[in-house]
Amino acid sequence: xxxxxxxxxxxxxxxxxxxxxxxxxxxxxxxxxxxxxxxxxxxxxxxxxxxxxxxxxxxxxxxxxxxxxxxxxxxxxxxxxxxxxxxxxxxxxxxxxxxxxxxxxxxxxxxxxxxxxxxxxxxxxxxxxxxxxxxxxxxxxxxxxxxxxxxxxxxxxxxxxxxxxxxxxxxxxxxxxxxxxxxxxxxxxxxxxxxxxxxxxxxxxxxxxxxxxxxxxxxxxxxxxxxxxxxxxxxxxxxxxxxxxxxxxxxxxxxxxxxxxxxxxxxxxxxxxxxxxxxxxxxxxxx
Amino acid sequence: xxxxxxxxxxxxxxxxxxxxxxxxxxxxxxxxxxxxxxxxxxxxxxxxxxxxxxxxxxxxxxxxxxxxxxxxxxxxxxxxxxxxxxxxxxxxxxxxxxxxxxxxxxxxxxxxxxxxxxxxxxxxxxxxxxxxxxxxxxxxxxxxxxxxxxxxxxxxxxxxxxxxxxxxxxxxxxxxxxxxxxxxxxxxxxxxxxxxxxxxxxxxxxxxxxxxxxxxxxxxxxxxxxxxxxxxxxxxxxxxxxxxxxxxxxxxxxxxxxxxxxxxxxxxxxxxxxxxxxxxxxxxxxxxxxxxxxxxxxxxxxxxxxxxxxxxxxxxxxxxxxxxxxxxxxxxxxx
Numbered sequence: 001x002x003x004x005x006x007x008x009x010x011x012x013x014x015x016x017x018x019x020x021x022x023x024x025x026x027x028x029x030x031x032x033x034x035x036x037x038x039x040x041x042x043x044x045x046x047x048x049x050x051x052x053x054x055x056x057x058x059x060x061x062x063x064x065x066x067x068x069x070x071x072x073x074x075x076x077x078x079x080x081x082x083x084x085x086x087x088x089x090x091x092x093x094x095x096x097x098x099x100x101x102x103x104x105x106x107x108x109x110x111x112x113x114x115x116x117x118x119x120x121x122x123x124x125x126x127x128x129x130x131x132x133x134x135x136x137x138x139x140x141x142x143x144x145x146x147x148x149x150x151x152x153x154x155x156x157x158x159x160x161x162x163x164x165x166x167x168x169x170x171x172x173x174x175x176x177x178x179x180x181x182x183x184x185x186x187x188x189x190x191x192x193x194x195x196x197x198x199x200x201x202x203x204x205x206x207x208x209x210x211x212x213x214x215x216x217x218x219x220x221x222x223x224x225x226x227x228x229x230x231x232x233x234x235x236x237x238x239x240x241x242x243x244x245x246x247x248x249x250x251x252x253x254x255x256x257x258x259x260x261x262x263x264x265x266x267x268x269x270x271x272x273x274x275x276x277x278x279x280x281x282x283x284x285x286x287x
Numbered sequence: 288x289x290x291x292x293x294x295x296x297x298x299x300x301x302x303x304x305x306x307x308x309x310x311x312x313x314x315x316x317x318x319x320x321x322x323x324x325x326x327x328x329x330x331x332x333x334x335x336x337x338x339x340x341x342x343x344x345x346x347x348x349x350x351x352x353x354x355x356x357x358x359x360x361x362x363x364x365x366x367x368x369x370x371x372x373x374x375x376x377x378x379x380x381x382x383x384x385x386x387x388x389x390x391x392x393x394x395x396x397x398x399x400x401x402x403x404x405x406x407x408x409x410x411x412x413x414x415x416x417x418x419x420x421x422x423x424x425x426x427x428x429x430x431x432x433x434x435x436x437x438x439x440x441x442x443x444x445x446x447x448x449x450x451x452x453x454x455x456x457x458x459x460x461x462x463x464x465x466x467x468x469x470x471x472x473x474x475x476x477x478x479x480x481x482x483x484x485x486x487x488x489x490x491x492x493x494x495x496x497x498x499x500x501x502x503x504x505x506x507x508x509x510x511x512x513x514x515x516x517x518x519x520x521x522x523x524x525x526x527x528x529x530x531x532x533x534x535x536x537x538x539x540x541x542x543x544x545x546x547x548x549x550x551x552x553x554x555x556x557x558x559x560x561x562x563x564x565x566x567x568x569x570x571x572x573x574x575x576x577x578x579x580x581x582x583x584x585x586x587x588x589x590x591x592x593x594x595x596x597x598x599x600x601x602x603x604x605x606x607x608x609x610x611x612x613x614x615x616x617x618x619x620x621x622x
Binding site for chain 2: 087226264
């Protein structure tokens with residue numbers, strides 16, 4: 001039973017991180033209908049900026065996270081202006097390839113600046129909580145708490161504020177949103193900034209129990225794509241539910257099936273589900 | 288003057304240059320670089336068939352290349368199958384796997400297909416890396432025999448290997464030319480230009496896409512088989528998605544949906560990297576922005592842009608000619 005609960009905690013940790021990354025991806029897809037392959041590079045950049053702020057400037061963990069969120073939000077907005085905005089009328093293939101170009105550039109840049117080595121990020125929360133035979137590293141609890149706090153905050157922002165509703169409105173109908181006076185440019189930049197913040201926070205939360213290196217975004221972003229396909233591209237609740245499904249599938253799969261193949265589980269799940277339901281798990285319409 | 292370089296004379300010139308290259312190459316290293324570029328050019332030709340001509344962006348292409356390479360590597364090293372038999376199987380194994388991946392993935396459209404194949408590519412990579420019993424895992428397959436002699440022809444020098452790879456490249460380009468110029472090729476392009484419209488014209492959508500996909504990964508598998516015989520060492524890295532990205536770049540630099548474009552890109556880009564030696568590690572600091580700039584400013588690549596320019600010239604010269612058809616053929620309509 002303890003082992004089972006342990007897997008539940010691991011699943012929540014992974015699920016929280018995946019949800020944050022997938023949320024950024026799904027918001028951008030909702031607005032621009034572009035699968036942003038560079039999102040994984042934003043995630044990686046977030047981890048490196050935090051790492052750098054902590055090591056070179058001695059900032060504490062939370063300040064570093066804040067700094068990195070601001071930096072990556074800026075980076076994402078810049079990407080929207082320089083790359084995706086000029087391509088907003090191009091056919092489906094071209095923005096995708098441009099995103100790949102950006103991904104390759106950012107990875108090479110990180111490698112040039114910080115080297116290809118694996119780095120370890122410090123965290124002030126190294127303690128372990130014991131609760132009735134259940135050992136819980138505080139960093140994992142922190143991840144679960146922070147991730148779900150952020151998800152709730154984002155949900156409130158999107159549904160309760162005017163600024164947030166403009167994003168939803170744009171995602172629902174671009175022309176309709178323009179008709180009621182929503183500035184498409186502003187909303188696009190805002191969405192990219194939010195996706196950058198989410199990626200940076202997710203990376204800074206997860207990095208202390210993982211490692212920081214230029215290719216760290218690859219697996220996370222691919223899984224985030226699995227999640228938003230499962231949850232329906234552009235759907236916010238879908239991204240959260242999908243994140244948790246993949247998180248739990250991986251933690252239980254790693255424990256009960258095989259730790260070696262845990263990274264494959266998400267992809268096999270996707271292949272299985274899409275073979276039976278080409279339209280995804282939660283979406284109603286056909287693509 | 289440019290007229291001389293188009294059509295048959297242009298291709299003949301390229302062929303002659305390819306035949307003469309070993310005599311002007313300064314050393315074996317240059318021959319190796321060129322042969323490797325040819326191998327990836329063959330795979331890129333395949334990727335162009337499904338992406339450039341049929342409009343489905345497949346991100347598992349390097350995975351299929353690895354499948355072909357491992358078919359040769361494992362059969363020759365672990366089961367002592369002669370190279371040529373294993374090589375003959377490499378394309379077929381990739382195409383057979385492509386059939387099963389295709390019937391699932393081709394039901395998805397646009398971005399979904401790309402993301403799905405990205406995941407399939409990851410599965411291939413992870414299976415190759417983790418399934419040590421079959422694939423030797425991260426250690427890789429070592430000691431793959433060189434291609435055996437065919438009659439008086441032996442393949443033990445870099446020069447003979449160069450001609451072997453060159454032969455398959457020429458064959459690959461010729462077959463691809465026959466495919467895209469046939470009714471079948473037109474069918475693929477019709478699907479690219481509009482799936483619903485193509486279906487309305489009576490094109491069996493799924494069957495055509497599946498055929499394009501299998502042909503495309505057949506090229507990838509064959510290129511992989513050549514790669515195994517040429518490099519004679521295989522690691523899981525070959526299946527990595529970065530190789531698919533590389534091939535995408537080749538295709539885009541030259542021109543999507545043109546025959547010459549991917550070939551040109553696959554040969555030019557590796558040489559450019561050779562000359563930017565100091566950039567080896569960081570080549571994407573330069574190529575990443577170039578890729579983005581190309582997509583924004585020159586979306587049809589070098590060859591596509593040139594063909595479009597030529598088509599416009601022709602249209603101006605003969606105002607009454609059915610110009611739109613020419614433009615569409617030049618791949619300038621939609622990629």
